[in-house]
Amino acid sequence: MNVLIINAGSSSLKYQLMDPETGAVSAKGLCERIYIDGRLTHNANGKKVVKDIPMPTHSEAIAAVLAILVDPVDGVIKSTDEIDAVGHRVLHGGMKFSDSCIIDDACIKAIEECIPLGPLHNPANLMGIRACQAVMPNTPQVAVFDTAFHMTMPPKAYRYAIPTEYYENDDIRRYGFHGTSHKYVTKRAIELMGRKDMKLINCHLGNGSSLSAVKDGKCQDTSMGLSPLAGVPMGTRSGDIDACVVQFIMNKYGMTADECLTMLNKKSGMLALSGVSSDFRDIEQEADKGNADCALALDKFAYEVRKYIGAYAAALGGLDCLVFTAGVGENSASMRARICEGLEFLGVKLDPEKNQTRGKEAVISTDDSKVTVWVIPTNEELMIAQDTAALVNAAKAGK
Numbered sequence: 001m002n003v004l005i006i007n008a009g010s011s012s013l014k015y016q017l018m019d020p021e022t023g024a025v026s027a028k029g030l031c032e033r034i035y036i037d038g039r040l041t042h043n044a045n046g047k048k049v050v051k052d053i054p055m056p057t058h059s060e061a062i063a064a065v066l067a068i069l070v071d072p073v074d075g076v077i078k079s080t081d082e083i084d085a086v087g088h089r090v091l092h093g094g095m096k097f098s099d100s101c102i103i104d105d106a107c108i109k110a111i112e113e114c115i116p117l118g119p120l121h122n123p124a125n126l127m128g129i130r131a132c133q134a135v136m137p138n139t140p141q142v143a144v145f146d147t148a149f150h151m152t153m154p155p156k157a158y159r160y161a162i163p164t165e166y167y168e169n170d171d172i173r174r175y176g177f178h179g180t181s182h183k184y185v186t187k188r189a190i191e192l193m194g195r196k197d198m199k200l201i202n203c204h205l206g207n208g209s210s211l212s213a214v215k216d217g218k219c220q221d222t223s224m225g226l227s228p229l230a231g232v233p234m235g236t237r238s239g240d241i242d243a244c245v246v247q248f249i250m251n252k253y254g255m256t257a258d259e260c261l262t263m264l265n266k267k268s269g270m271l272a273l274s275g276v277s278s279d280f281r282d283i284e285q286e287a288d289k290g291n292a293d294c295a296l297a298l299d300k301f302a303y304e305v306r307k308y309i310g311a312y313a314a315a316l317g318g319l320d321c322l323v324f325t326a327g328v329g330e331n332s333a334s335m336r337a338r339i340c341e342g343l344e345f346l347g348v349k350l351d352p353e354k355n356q357t358r359g360k361e362a363v364i365s366t367d368d369s370k371v372t373v374w375v376i377p378t379n380e381e382l383m384i385a386q387d388t389a390a391l392v393n394a395a396k397a398g399k
């Protein structure tokens, strides 16, 4: 089976053609500068091709992707009929989606209704969906939501302690993000541990970071909130912050709420604390050279992640398994060590040698550690492809 995975942003569109059973990717690439001019970067057959192609809308971007996939030289399939289904990454499913779903008119309407909750991403995701519908009307499509995995949280975790009318009238609550990644590593942790009945904390640590507390395979709490701004500090996002900071800055510097939120989303986090970069590799390098601001940024990040782990272990009533994933979680042995330092009281004992692993599935705790600590590389695309295949196959079987 061939599933085309689409991740549409406001001016970009990433794609992969994947076999959901083996996870083999036959082609992947990126359309950039949509609405500006248009550039396609395509990787297939061990070769990278870059082409400037006019992309006045997402439709031309999708058309360019399909054209190169069937190209006699750079393509990997003979006809677009070989694409069995399309899986779309969609940011916000609000309270309407607790799982992936086959795209039909009702699904599109519900994604539209979630636009106030995901004002930047949902419109772009919809453009990707509509563009695919236009050029491949007979191919089944599936929406996979970043929020869906977290919909099993109980009210005590998802409700904010603010007047109820904002929840009842406006759906203001904690949703959480990176759900496809949390779902994937949870599934793998269950497979690798050979048991589902466990208390698990996932640390998705990358440019954006979030943690989730999972019991018996179901999410109980997560660090991001109504938006991805909440939780631990990130590459350029502040993470959790007292709302009065926003009021203070707006009043003193005459900033609008939107300007202040842009500052918190794009100019804060590790970038602000380090004064150097939002990229952990740069920060680690500078810290090693003695830069005190970079050392503080790394210390602060590890401290906040450690605090969440402690809080979630308390929320779950114990901890069996701790998972590190995403760019930093998969690759930075020093950050994993910093985070786990001081967690011995919870039964977390890292093995310094095993912890040197990079980018592959491995246990990094000692044999006698009460908590099994794993590095599990995330694979959101595979999760999207598997969800898509499962829904499309079930729909076919039901016919």
Ligand code: AMP
Pocket (backbone or CB within 6 Å): 205, 206, 207, 208, 235, 278, 279, 280, 281, 282, 284, 326, 327, 328, 331, 332, 333
């Ligand atoms: P992601 O958003 O998951 O792609 O993760 C991106 C982040 O992972 C960036 O801040 C990178 O600096 C960080 N990263 C990737 N590789 C390493 C590494 N070997 N050591 C430290 N950080 C890394």
